[in-house]
Amino acid sequence: MSLLQKAKMMPSRKAAGIHAHDKWGFLYITPFFTIFLLFGLLPILFTVYLAFYHWELLSEANYYVGFQNFSELIKDPYFWIAVRNTFSIFFISFVPQTIVALLLAVVLANPHLKFAMFWRTMLLIPWITSVLAVGIVFSQLFGREFGMINVAMQYLGLPQVDWVGGTIPSQVAIATMINWRWVGYNALIYLAAILAIPKELYESAEIDGASRWQTFIYVTIPQLRNTLTFMLVVGTIGGLQTFLEPLIYGGATGGDSRQFSTLTLYLFEQAFINGRFGYAAAIGIAITIIVVIISFLNYLGSRKIAGEEGVKS
């Protein structure tokens, strides 16, 4: 994705039309498109087909229902709860995650930092940890009665929090799992972007007598605009797919009052627990539509940011 963006920034080749030697290119891209066709396009088409059917695995009677799955979905309160949860979990994970990752990146970008390589590597360790392991460990930490976090809070004289039953606490717990895994990765991306900022900007800021904080706000952040937009796009798409963390945390319904049921989890529940594959396919299409809308908003936003930058430079 970042490569793509860079490619877009490069001056486009004037030469249009396909030359003879370009035909070999098709051969090179064949493996990807074959796999994409089999595992990407066909499932997508089949999903669309399924969405118009009442479809159960191992059932003999699957029949066409038209738009019934969709009209049910619009009126389904649990679907809208899942929409709400997906976005609220996204916000309580994305915002702190970005702030912490930025701060970490600034610290790591400091040229006087000892063992810089070691710290950078350490940041990636959570990211390569299996989500399952993260989910299981955090579920124990957030346990209602004897979870370490509640025990620690009790020790500090704080009230006990129901990290599973409560809507906001449970979502905070899930956001914590997501953050723990992704902060380091994000920090590395920001670090790369910070290291790419021309030194001259910092030097002139220093000459102008800017404080560290001012340098961060007026030099670093504006220079990270593109990266921030990119992370927002990737983050929203990732956020809309939050699945395994809530599944491990509280099963397919996302808690007894669906307090942390997300969109993909609801899809999973309908398909693999209730066996309603047609309805689940309709949910899948709804997720796609939501992703398209969000991506479009992101696109508008990023164009605006890119435009501003153009004026400045």
Add this chain to the structure above:
Amino acid sequence: MKKVTRNRKAIVAVAGALSLAATTLMTAPAHAATTKLTIWSFGNVIDTSLQAEYLKLHPEIEIVIKKGDLDQHHSGLKNALYSNVQPDVAAVELSYMGEFRNYSKYLTDLNSLSPSATTIKDDYLPWRWDQMKAPDGAQLGVPTDVGGLAVAYRVDLFKKAGLPTDREKVAALWPTWDKFIEVGKQYKAKTKSNFIDTTGAIFGAVLNQGTEKYVSADGRLIYSTNPTVQRAFTTTANASNAKIGSLIPQYSPDWGVGMNKGTFATILAPAWMLTYIKQYAPKTKGMWDVAAVPGKGGNMGGSALTIPKKAVHAKEAWDFIRWYLAPEQQTKLFLDPKNGAFPTTVSAYENAKVVGYKDPFFNNAPIGAIYSQSATTLKPIALGNKDRTIDNTFGQALSRVMLGKQSSSAAWGQALSDIKRAVG
């Protein structure tokens, strides 16, 4: 492009979910095994020491076990039955039998194998045997164990609370569920501690003391009108409102901690639950005892082993099942101090060793006598296609009551509309 990533991720996620909580136990034999027998199960259906014994008898076999939790195991199995990659042996739990026994197209008719399942049929409790009989007459599974109901209680904690500790007297404390809740209140008032691990467990117990739960004998859905279901729901809600239970979910890590620390004094225990107690709280050995359940006896849980149609080693699978579930092995499992699953083989109920068995873990409670008496008096409950979905939905509703999020009647109403949507 984004759609592609989404789908790919979904596939990865589903694959992850299937391996979630799934541990693959490989038994690597020192000798050259030629046949790899794949078994998909959950919980304690396949006992490791019996498995090792089988491998000793059959050096040519290697057993690969994939374990998942109850719902994940069954949804994974259903997907597998739809595809071409199938295990050689698959466990099916009672709450899923009503559904899986319809799949004679996807599961092997054991009567058609050689030797036919009819040759071993008489070894088993007839009603447990029939639970995996397909509507078309095919026999799709062999029953593993029977879960007669009882209550496991902590003798030391009962003593501290000034309650009787003798199992007969303890049982006399709670002839009915209302009395059980009363005793719970007394216990809580005296000790400030919880009486039962989770009040939610009462629902299943009361339900299984009836003769019908979600479907009638002739197959109609009666979950909303059946008085047994209503009684089970209100009894459980009453127990929750009386605050006699902890809020710890069963089988969670906290459950084990609570059991070891004595956070609760009782656990409703079908026979197989004894195995879990031994596993989760080995240090509490000798502190427990077992008493009769309030109300009358009932069966809760139990499984069956099946052979999917596309199993690669169907013959070896059938050999394994016949050996593993034979009367000798089932008896052995029950008498194993680490286990406690109660046999479905009728000869066991007259076996002096079984009937006379006293479990040292449970203060030498005569669990052989307790469970064999309940096994012989049990009556089957009509099974429905969607039993597990309904179980889970009522369970969530009762959990909302337990956490004080909803009143009993509001939770009941929401459960009924949720079930109606999911089941019809």
